[in-house]
Amino acid sequence: xxxxxxxxxxxxxxxxxxxxxxxxxxxxxxxxxxxxxxxxxxxxxxxxxxxxxxxxxxxxxxxxxxxxxxxxxxxxxxxxxxxxxxxxxxxxxxxxxxxxxxxxxxxxxxxxxxxxxxxxxxxxxxxxxxxxxxxxxxxxxxxxxxxxxxxxxxxxxxxxxxxxxxxxxxxxxxxxxxxxxxxxxxxxxxxxxxxxxxxxxxxxxxxxxxxxxxxxxxxxxxxxxxxxxxxxxxx
Amino acid sequence: xxxxxxxxxxxxxxxxxxxxxxxxxxxxxxxxxxxxxxxxxxxxxxxxxxxxxxxxxxxxxxxxxxxxxxxxxxxxxxxxxxxxxxxxxxxxxxxxxxxxxxxxxxxxxxxxxxxxxxxxxxxxxxxxxxxxxxxxxxxxxxxxxxxxxxxxxxxxxxxxxxxxxxxxxxxxxxxxxxxxxxxxxxxxxxxxxxxxxxxxxxxxxxxxxxxxxxxxxxxxxxxxxxxxxxxxxxx
Numbered sequence: 177x178x179x180x181x182x183x184x185x186x187x188x189x190x191x192x193x194x195x196x197x198x199x200x201x202x203x204x205x206x207x208x209x210x211x212x213x214x215x216x217x218x219x220x221x222x223x224x225x226x227x228x229x230x231x232x233x234x235x236x237x238x239x240x241x242x243x244x245x246x247x248x249x250x251x252x253x254x255x256x257x258x259x260x261x262x263x264x265x266x267x268x269x270x271x272x273x274x275x276x277x278x279x280x281x282x283x284x285x286x287x288x289x290x291x292x293x294x295x296x297x298x299x300x301x302x303x304x305x306x307x308x309x310x311x312x313x314x315x316x317x318x319x320x321x322x323x324x325x326x327x328x329x330x331x332x333x334x335x336x337x338x339x340x341x342x343x344x345x346x347x348x349x350x351x352x353x354x355x356x357x358x359x360x361x362x363x364x365x366x367x368x369x370x371x372x373x374x375x376x377x378x379x380x381x382x383x384x385x386x387x388x389x390x391x392x393x394x395x396x397x398x399x400x401x402x403x404x405x406x407x408x409x410x411x
Numbered sequence: 412x413x414x415x416x417x418x419x420x421x422x423x424x425x426x427x428x429x430x431x432x433x434x435x436x437x438x439x440x441x442x443x444x445x446x447x448x449x450x451x452x453x454x455x456x457x458x459x460x461x462x463x464x465x466x467x468x469x470x471x472x473x474x475x476x477x478x479x480x481x482x483x484x485x486x487x488x489x490x491x492x493x494x495x496x497x498x499x500x501x502x503x504x505x506x507x508x509x510x511x512x513x514x515x516x517x518x519x520x521x522x523x524x525x526x527x528x529x530x531x532x533x534x535x536x537x538x539x540x541x542x543x544x545x546x547x548x549x550x551x552x553x554x555x556x557x558x559x560x561x562x563x564x565x566x567x568x569x570x571x572x573x574x575x576x577x578x579x580x581x582x583x584x585x586x587x588x589x590x591x592x593x594x595x596x597x598x599x600x601x602x603x604x605x606x607x608x609x610x611x612x613x614x615x616x617x618x619x620x621x622x623x624x625x626x627x628x629x630x631x632x633x634x635x636x637x638x639x640x641x642x643x644x645x646x
Contacts, residue, residue: 184541196436197531274540274547283544286608286622294538296432296614302537303529305509306419309518312509313555316579319548344551373521379531387521 180257182285183209183264184272186297187223189404190380194226197298197379205295207231211261213241213253213281215268223266241265243277250284257290269404271299275319301347304375304406307385308345311410315345321358328358332365339370340411347408355400362407366390373408376400415492417520418444418499419507421532422458424639425615429461432533432614440530442466446496448476448488448516450503458501476500478512485519492525504639506534510554536582539610539641542620543580546645550580556593563593567600574605575646582643590635597642601625608643611635 183205188197207229214220217238225233239253257263265272265281271294272278285292301317318335322328335346350358362372373387382403388396418440423432442464449455452473460468474488492498500507500516506529507513520527536552553570557563570581585593597607608622617638623631 197434199432199434201431271537271541273542273544274537276547278541279544279547282542283622286544292542292544292620293618294542294613294620296531296533296538298531299534299537302506302509302534303531306506306513307508307517307527307529309508309514309521309527312511312514314551314553316551317549378529383528385527385529387518 177260179288179290180260180262181291181293182254182257182282183262184278184282184292184294185264185266186271186295187220187266187269188379189270189298189300190377190383193298193379198227199296202295202297203227203229206264209262209264210235211237211239211256211263212266213239213263214266215242215276215278219268220266241277241281245277245280247280247284250281254281254284254288254290257285258288269300271297274299274301298379300375300378300404300406303378304373304385304408305345305347307375308373308408308410309387310345310371310373310408311343312345314343315347318346318348321348321350328361329365332362335409336366336370339409343411345408345410347406349406352402352404355403355405358407359398359400362409363390363393366409371410373410374398374400375406375408377403378406412495414523414525415495415497416526416528417489417492417517418497419513419517419527419529420499420501421506421530422501422504423614424505424533424535425612425618428533428614433462434531437530437532438462438464440499444497444499445470446472446474446491446498447501448474448498449501450477450511450513454503455501476512476516480512480515482515482519485516489516489519489523489525492520493523504535506532509534509536533614535610535613535639535641538613539608539620539643540580540582542610543608543643543645544622545580545606545608545643546578547580549578550582553581553583556583556585563596564600567597570644571601571605574644578646580643580645582641584641587635587637587639590638590640593642594633594635597644598625598628601644606645608645609633609635610641610643612638613641
């Protein structure tokens with residue numbers, strides 16, 4: 177018997193942007209499936225419902241795959257796939273498997289010989305890089321910065337050094353309510369000539385992407401509070 | 412007078428996949444523009460023509476923006492945008508600004524206060540990462556590996572060390588006709604337990620994404636010759 181396939185299904189990264197960022201392929205793949213592993217069942221249902229695909233949502237099976245899901249649960253969730261059922265993974269924002277728990281299911285799928293198929297969708301990391309004007313031939317994404325003040329400043333310093341030494345774009349983020357603080361920490365910590373790109377609310381109504389050197393940022397007011405933002409620095 | 416905007420317009424990463432990977436937004440943005448900076452004029456025209464948007468392609472203005480375009484030419488190409496004309500950037504593959512010359516125009520746009528708007532599209536780097544099952548909270552993209560044998564092996568060793576030491580996914584590539592050689596170099600250089608993900612022909616008819624440890628790859632035959640492939644390693 178053929179094994180099922182695992183589809184990595186993107187969702188929106190800003191509210192009410194389905195028409196802009198979701199491809200016809202995403203719609204077709206969702207229509208073809210009845211089994212989903214999702215980071216949040218309520219929001220995944222709501223997302224599929226908003227796409228107006230005409231599928232009976234109450235007949236679809238949703239199982240939770242979040243940061244608390246352990247490996248043995250993931251194995252169990254994938255056993256129908258080994259027996260031939262296709263499955264889709266949907267995370268809370270953007271493309272599953274990048275900075276979310278989807279990757280443990282993908283790793284397990286590869287071990288079991290299940291084919292993994294990524295579907296095109298919006299990624300705030302990639303779109304911030306595109307729009308930064310920085311080196312896209314070499315870049316590092318660091319995820320969330322440390323919360324501890326000292327560790328955080330040391331991390332910013334080490335990223336600034338790598339940006340210079342390796343000509344490598346350094347991309348990072350924080351939880352939205354700490355964005356303004358992170359922005360201030362970067363301005364205070366980096367040299368005047370270092371370039372900073374701030375990509376706020378990508379694809380959404382608050383989208384604003386600016387790239388300036390630190391001395392110019394010092395004169396600029398920008399409201400990042402509670403709006404998802406990606407930061408990039410370069411020499 | 413308001414300045415024009417700069418749109419970063421994705422194209423396909425595999426032939427005849429427009430229906431799958433190109434969003435309605437890309438189509439609408441292209442329809443709204445008559446001025447494009449493109450990495451290759453012939454392929455950009457052909458792409459727009461394939462989208463069947465009903466726009467008179469012979470009336471659109473295409474200007475070359477490739478790896479030989481210098482900064483003063485880019486300034487000239489952006490002067491209509493400063494005066495209010497919108498412009499779209501289209502590269503040879505995927506999302507402009509990542510591993511292509513689009514980023515020099517983006518950097519110049521930021522200096523001139525031109526708004527930069529990235530549009531959602533396919534990225535082989537990001538889709539390879541999604542489908543690898545590796546850590547997406549921390550990753551580095553290294554671009555093309557060195558051609559010189561000794562430098563190449565040393566680069567593979569240093570990526571393997573970083574993957575272990577930093578728990579960081581290491582992503583890299585080569586020109587398609589050197590893929591098979593690169594694959595062999597990775598197999599020979601890395602330890603048996605190191606994980607390698609090979610993402611071949613993403614979104615296309617030859618798509619195949621496999622993640623295995625090196626000792627399992629030694630027993631696996633895979634044809635990568637002349638097919639665009641993204642490699643990722645992780646501890």
